[in-house]
Amino acid sequence: MKRSAPAPARSGSGVDVLERDVAPDVEAAYQCEIAAKVHACDPKADVDLINVAFHLAAQAHGIQRRDNGDPYITHPVAVAGILADYRLDVASIVTGLLHDVIEDTPVKLAQIESRFGKEIAGLVDGVTKLTRLELQSDRTKQAENFRKLVLAMSKDIRVLLVKLADRLHNMRTLHFVRDPDRRKRISRETMEIYAPLAERIGMDAIKTELQTLAFTQLEPEAYATIQARLNFLRGQGADVIDEVRRELIRVCKQGGVDIVELTGREKSPFSIWEKMHRRNVAFEQLSDIMAFRIVVATQCDCYAALGAVHSAYPVIAGRFKDYISTAKSNGYQSLHTGVTLREPRNQKIEVQIRTAEMNDVAENGVASHWVYKAPEKKLDGTEVQRFRWVQDLLEILDNSDAPDEFLDNTKMELYADQVFCFTPKGQLIQLPRGATPVDFAYAVHSQVGDTCVGAKINGRLMPLRHHLQNGDQVEVMTARGGTPSPQWERFVVTGKARARIRRFIHQEQRQQSRDAGRAELTKAFRQAGVDGSEKALEPALKALKIGALDDLYINIGNGNLTARDVVHAAYPELRQAPRAPRIIPTLLPRGRSPTRQDHDMPVTGLVPGMAFSFAGCCHPVPGDEIVGIVTTGKGVTIHNRECQTLTVFAATPERYIDVDWNYEAVGKGGVNGVASGQTARISVIAANERTALADMANAIAKQDGAIANLKIVNRQRDFMEVLVDVDVRDIAHLSKVIVGLRGLKEIKGVERATGG
Structure with a gap:
């Protein structure tokens, strides 16, 4: 958040600090608030270390202020408070207090290490916003900062926890920022990066609050409309949640299930808005505006409660999900179902059923590993290896050439409904919905993906672009020396696969x-x-x-x-004297008049005067192996021998004519130095950017090619597929044009279209 300029530094306790601006009694209140939270969770916690960190942060930030005019120390105190609420360890809370000290004050990292040790210094260094590079755009800066965050959290996941707490408090006070563009930029970054990261580590409450706060800035009218509808429903049935809660308790008791806890709540405005858009339905058609959570003692009780609920109410088709037998990648486990309440309400609700331990993971996510009551569950930096998605982000980082590309591929990795598939040995592989066998192969291992040549799904050989379904068993077929196909980039959906293919x-x-x-x-x-x-x-x-x-x-x-x-x-x-400018002749037409002399014809083997044309399906050029096909009333059509269309004429071999290029006419320089010029077709996959087509045309012209025709056959949000007809002299000239196109940063793939 924006802060005022720091005052001149002075020395205090061996640390250069700023002038103080917080009353001693206020400081004491902040300090007691944090200490009380920590002591309530763990009476044996090192509260003295937290007090030392607080005093250092208060002295270092001095008279710095936030956008709302509050002393800046209120921010690190709030961050530490959020971390304490999640019962994190002392090192994380100290890091929350010190996370902005290195960047914004004269305090150095070495001073942090000497006073608090290597562990806390490492965490502070990981969270600290490093000096931003003078890069080309805000988007590149965002990508570079996120790259640093991925590297830091790969060493210790607590870096991400502190960063999320930092972002959460900044979002809570975002309305004090005066610049609306800055508010929207921060909100968009929160929605695209930090909320998905919170979901990935199971911090559902933080994810929901981040999404709601960002939603109010990005879509204020939609937020106000949905909030008004929710307020209206509350007015219509103020006691409906308590009434449904009592009814569910009765149903479970009749089924012999003892309930530990049962709560009801409304879905968040952003969650409602997202589902309305995704399902293309109205507010009234949503089946899960209200959700009820049943917490029971054991896993068996979960399924017993599910049976009781399904016996009592009509089930909404397609709403049942079993995340207990197949947990989400962040460790989330629960049973989800949708039912319709009986008359007179006839209202649709969502029911979630889980154990107390599952609920702890659902509420606290990764933070549940630092619960003071169970220190043996604490994770350290080495155990983070089990967070496979973090390793996937690191692989994307290794395989991405540019920060922007890394950011795009990472968003693909973070945003996804999931499908669960299995290897032949029973290993579970979680993938985004719409994933293909190629995505599966790269999820198993990068080398498996690189050498993939085919796949069997549930024992049947299926195309590599086939969309996998929940429960599919996938057997990847590999070949020694196999390599990725540029075509794969068109249909893969995981960032890891796309980054590897692009590399x-x-x-x-x-x-x-x-x-x-x-x-x-x-x-x-x-x-x-x-x-x-x-x-x-x-x-x-x-x-x-x-x-x-x-x-x-x-x-x-x-x-x-x-x-x-x-x-x-x-x-x-x-070096020679400058030569006269070269005159590029007009390219000859593709069709040929029957009155031309034989020695001027670009192909040999035809009867003098015979009409001919070049096939529009394969666009042969000098240097290709060619064949003539006789067509009644049209003369001879010249095809590339590799043209797929030739399979149509396999039953009529009498129509084939052996022809070849007349290289005296179409060879190097053509007749009397004049190039004949033939049209070749190439398929280009390019980034969907404003300058892509202009750069493409310039690259072709730079290689002495001329665009005869151009057609965009597929345009997506991030890429487009273009067919380009280019007039070239021969196959060597065409190769230079293709190589020139591949040198452009916007071009993701170039291939010659050979017919079909």
Whole structure:
């Protein structure tokens, strides 16, 4: 949150601090509040250490103030209070008090370590907002800061707990921020990043409050409307929750189930709004505006209570979920069902049934591991390995080339309804809804995903783009030397799979550019009759300000640098006077007149004067192996031999004509130096950005290609699929165009369309 500028520092107790601005009696009240919470949970807790941390934070923050005018110390005190409410350990609470000290005050990390030890210093360092880099955009800054958070919480999950408490208090006071754009930016970041993270570690109350507070800023009208409807329902039936609660207790007792606790509540406004949009239904059609939680003694009692409820009320189809036999990835366990109350209310409600231990995990999530009454359950940094989703985020981080890409892939990983599938050995794999066998393979292991060639689902061979369902048994088929297909990126839904596939595509494109650039440069040196060894290239690297040979080859392969430029940089004496500008002739039409002379025809093997055309399905270009197909009344259509359309003519081999390219006409330079120009079709997967098409056209023009036609065949929120017809001289020219496109940052995949 915004704070006033710090006053000049003064020394105190060996630590540079700011001037004080909080009355001693107020400080004492804050201090007693935290100490009382901690002592209530654990009488043996080191309250003295918390007091030392409080005094240091109060002195260090001095006269700093928040947007509402309160002394800044109120913020770390509130954060520590939230952590104490969740009964976290002393180290976490001390970290909450000190989490802004390093960033905002003269106190150094070494001073924290000397006074509080390595554990607390490490936590403070993990939570501290490191000095922000001067990056290109707010989105890039957000991605960079989130990357640091992932690295920190991978070492100790308590870093995330403190960060969530910090964000929760900032959201509670967000309405004091005057700038509406800043309020919306913070709310959007909370909704997209911090609320899903809270859900992933089971902190349901924090998740719900974060979503509600962000919702009021992002959709104020929708929030007000839903809140008004909820207020109206409360007025219509003020005692309905108590009445239903008493009825459920009676039903469970009749079924022989002893209830530990039974509570009822309304769903949050954001949860209602989200379900209205997701299901495309009106407010009145929602079946779970009210939810009731039944807590029982044992797991067997959970199923007994479920039977009693289902026997007493009509069940809403499709609303039953068993998260006890198959727990969520954050450890959440419960039975969920939807029923309709009998007359006269005829109201639909949701019922959740769980044990007290399950309820503790549902309420406190990861924080339940730090309950003072059960210290043996406490997690340390090494045990965080069992949080598989944290490791998945780390793999995404390793495989993402840019901060923005990491942020996008991470959001894919965090936002998902789940399906539960199994390996042939019975291992449970949790995936987002809509996941495919490729996502499953990468969830098992990155190497399994890379070498996947097929999959059997419940014993049947199924396509790799098939959507998995709950309970599917998936057997991944792999092949030694197998590699990811660029096509997979179109249908995978997990961030881990997409990051790995993109990394492979990027490496392949670099390798192709490197090979093409090396070959082109070798040819240029040979034509110039000079030495092109690595030693001879050293002066060129310095002159062109390029660090490594591989980068030089890639720049040539991508078309950012010509081989001639490199030769001249290595041998300046070979530079010639500027040549006259090259005149690019008009490309010849694709159809050919029967009056043309045979030596001018681009293909051989045809009867002189025979009409012909090039197939629009495969777009053959010089260098392809081709075949002619005779069509009555239309002459001969020239196809690429790999064209899938040729299967239609397999039963009529008499229609095939052996043809080949007339390379005297369409070879290097064409007839008398004039290129014939044929149209090739390429399929491009590009990021859905404003400049993508313009950059694509520029890259094609830079390689002397000309766009004959362009069509966007699929446009999604984050990518688009484009078919581009490009006029090129031959297959080698087409390859240069493709390599040039692959060098663009917006391009995620380029392939030649060969027919179909």
